[in-house]
Amino acid sequence: MVLLSLEMLLKHQQHLQRQRHAIAYRMKKLAAKQVELTKKTNAVKEKISKKYEDMKRVLDEDLRITLTHLDTEHAATTKFVEERIEDCYHLTQELDQELSNSGSDFTHLMGGIKISNYVFFLHLPQNAVTEKRISETLKLTDPDLIQMDDFKSEQLLSLTINLLLFIRSQVPVTKKLLQSYAADVVLDADTAHPKLIISPKGNSATYTDTWQDVPETPSRFDTTLNVISQQGFSEGRNYWEVEVKGKTYWELGLTHPSIPRKGREEDSWLGRGKESWCVEHFNGDYTAWHGGVQHELPLLAGKQFTRIGVYCSFPGGLVCFLGADTMTPLHCFCAGTFTNTLHQALCPGHENEGTNWNPLKICDVSRSAPIL
Incomplete structure (x- = not known):
């Protein structure tokens, strides 16, 4: 023995x-x-x-x-x-x-x-x-x-201006590239928390104190002010931008469809579980979240952006956030390999003592203003 x-x-x-x-x-x-x-x-x-x-x-x-x-x-x-x-x-x-x-x-x-x-x-x-x-x-x-040949001089100046305008239309080259990955994002009203108003075109989400009379569905978030996109994607590269102008509180990012929708668990919040990635802005402070891990972004404190961009690369397993106004990198996650379809997700936040009534708006990336 x-x-x-x-x-x-x-x-x-x-x-x-x-x-x-x-x-x-x-x-x-x-x-x-x-x-x-x-x-x-x-x-x-x-x-x-x-x-x-x-x-x-x-x-x-x-x-x-x-x-x-x-x-x-x-x-x-x-x-x-x-x-x-x-x-x-x-x-x-x-x-x-x-x-x-x-x-x-x-x-x-x-x-x-x-x-x-x-x-x-x-x-x-x-x-x-x-x-x-x-x-x-x-x-x-x-x-x-x-006399000087003023006409020729004016033509030289005009050609120089045209060259400058062309260069400005092509830079930052990162923005030009990301625009080629632009995604058509339509928010799914059937997933929106009852205190969110989704526009008829599905391109904005606005918080309201009034509980909306909406159908109760398994896909609807009932405790977190979230909404996700109708369509997901599972290959290639994807880029979208959200207008956050005038807001003091918001969250946005990407999520697998398996994110919890019900109950009081924090896993249903964006970035708190392994199913989602997000950047949160609250009263001037920025934080990145994934898997419940908080990443403080102190270098961004106090900075204001009109648009936030989110880039996802399935081949690279990347989720990157940036201030689209100036293409300022905010934070980047590497997932290695994504295990499922991804959906765009956002949370416009509560009214935050009357300072946060503006909606979150999905932007037409092709009409982004050039950066000068």
Whole structure:
């Protein structure tokens, strides 16, 4: 009997040892995966950084070429003006000399002839400078005849403005990409808590103190102010935005359809169970939730956003939240692999002492204003 017990104990120890080796090997594989993920992320960051450097070089070179053209034209025009100034200067020198000579002649003549002969002096011809040359010089040096090619300059400026507008329409590139994953989100009124008013189009949820006369269904939340989307998704990538302007309390995120709908358990709150992920805003503070674990976001305290974006990648197992106004990252969860269909979910919150009556509105992502 003792030998049997020892044999069983030995087998148990061997089993535990094998399990330990398996767990240790798994830890080694996970560490290798971590290194692989870091390398891949750094490689992508490096490639993107190089492309931005290339764009900067292209823009810097184009700026250099454009300014050089303007400088070349300006130099030619300036040189022409300087030459005309020089012409006028030389002419004034000659006139000064002529005036000086004329003054000497006048003094000499006045000393050697009678006043009666003064008329003869007035009709003496000019020896060095003629009226014709003065007239031609004044004509050729008229400032109004020297013009810049303003039309070409305006065209250059216009093309530069158009380039800037195009770049602004394409950045942030993250927003441009996420817009391509835009989802049509329609809220399911049959899941909404009775104190929520869902718009006829299913694109907004508003809290009311009045308990709505709505059918009692198994899918309806009865203790939390939640509502989820009609359609779920189980592949690809999905992005949606919610307008939170003027609100002091809200929650929004994603959930599996298995989230509890009834009773007083906190699991029915968004992010409190393993079925859902959310970001919560309350009186200026932001918190991310999943599986009942609270993630404080102190760096966001006091910040106000007009829109909140939620991005989900089934291939990457990611749920990411961001301030869509400026594409500011709020928090990102990695689920590894999603086990079921996901639905968009939101909670507009209670009235919060009269400060939170505004609805949560689903946004048309394709009409998002460009970030300047």
